[in-house]
Amino acid sequence: MTASLTPAAAAPVPAASARPVVIAHRGASGERPEHTLAAYERAIEQGADFIEPDLVMTKDGVLVARHENEISGTTDVAERPEFAARRTTRLIDGVEMSGWFTEDFSLAELKTLKARERLPRLRPGNTAFADERIPTFAEVVALARKHGVGVYPETKHPSYFRGIGLPLEAAMLKVLADHGWTRAADPVFIQSFEVENLKMLKGMTALRLVQLVAGAGGPPDRPGTAYADMLTPAGLKEIAGYAAGIGPEKTLVVPRDAAGRSLPPTRLVADAHAAGLVVHPWTFRAENMFLPAELRSGAAGEAHGRLAEELAQFLAAGVDGLFSDYPAAAVTAVRQPR
Template sequence: MSTAPLVIGHRGACGYRPEHTLESYQLAIRLGADYIEPDLVSTADGVLVARHENEISGTTDVTARPEFADRRTTKIIGGRTVTGWFTEDFTLAELRTLRAVERLPSVRPQNTLFDGEFSIPTLQEILDLARAEERRLGRAIGVYPETKLPSHFQSIGLALEEPLVSALHANGLTGPSAPVLIQSFEAANLRKLRSMTDLRLIQLLDEPGDLRTIAEYAYGVGPDKDLIVPRDAAGRLRAPTTLVSDAHAAGLAVHAWTFRAENPFLPLDHRIGDNPAGRGDGIAEYELFLRLGVDGVFTDHPDTAVAAISAMQGRPMPVPV
């Protein structure tokens, strides 16, 4: 792995392809990502598949499938009432019949051209893809899985930890030097994983946390970038916090999320025009965070992160392959 800040293909290259598909992950790799990031949920038969949430009405064509109309239900997930279709109510064979669709069609209308083309991948298929791309490119391709809603899946007898660790170890991915980082918002999940594997763990943060405590079990933190550079009520950038330096002082790496090129996701300072599907000055945003010392960035557009890092380090821009 490079000593430069890591480029993490968030859900693949989902700025260009429907998220969490093999085609999205492959494009992220070919655009220069160091790691690809699958969010993992379970099927009814205990297979780990890649979806951002276990509710799949916004990322698949399940709503148009009359054969699954009776699977629509309401559940309490993480304290919220959610109605829809859930991966744990489908076998892998049933999920295989569904096709991915673009989650943000109004922001990424070009991605809707791929609606219905791609399937839902399993963790093993993602690991196989990474291995094949390693052979093709001659460089390591890291995998950065997130356990989604692990407490929920534990509560219904479909714990994520065991099949995740089993799959990684079976594929020869063991030890802190392996190109794997496992992330979760749930500290209990990470502590359980620490007892099962010596792979590196990342504590995700959407609010400030006790960094010294996190350092007892994790390699690093994955903070919402607003925890590093807050925004005011109008969306303008405020002064940076000390989170990066504090994390480094605690011995933790910092991988910030999520960088996106389109105006709605950028601070007001970096937007260009008012078209919600238009791109702003995302490079300026990367530059700000890279100067603050982040060790990696989760991005929907890996090529833009690669360009920003290359420019700041005075290196030639790599050619996508």
């Protein structure tokens, strides 16, 4: 399902040498429940360059924005007696998960659910937004086109969805094409923690692709491969054969010591740039529990620390963009003279 919208001219996207881009992580998810139109609209108001939807599939083949296909933590599905019998257990990327899964619901059924704040103790203010619904990817793209910002979708568990007969790739590209976005110059990055998913997309689209990498583990579709092995100069050169950039966990750029304090930056940004890749680390959050020890304010994990200083660390390290739950802070940081 795609919205009826006449494509507008594509908004320009800064190149690697221009101002770093701000990617609103699941929208302005520090201020609104993640992956809701309210979160995306708030991020656009705050000046984000891109809004980021994680994409999963309904049983009738429609892409919707949820962090995971298991939705008990981000909707009121567990409170809905008519769906009680759909609670089940699935093996997702080798991990057993129990709950309610988008692939067991039609879009019409999912649209009856209400979104919920995933971290209510950490972000109690977000619980006031109790009437938001699950948006389709088409609705997210239409919102972005309306306001002249880009989209940065992540394909969630693409091998799993392909294995159950609900492949994500073609459906995602169709939504983007329906809204006029097909070219490398268009304001779109497509990201994935998997490798074969991105290589498949490389043969299907000219849109830019980003290989996500975590500080531990490896791609779910490549058992035995560690993300660390992909971040050597040779590994980065291989990534550059199918992707335009990497999205590293932020401690791969600025690591921390055993006490949680920041250490000097690694060579990752320089090595990625040498391979022709842009670097968009994740995820910048204001709460103490996510900040390095020297930038925390007080003892409470939910209290806000000195996020601006952490953002400045990474900008000084030469990153090309930032994923942030608080896009306003990131927008302010990237606009500071350096």
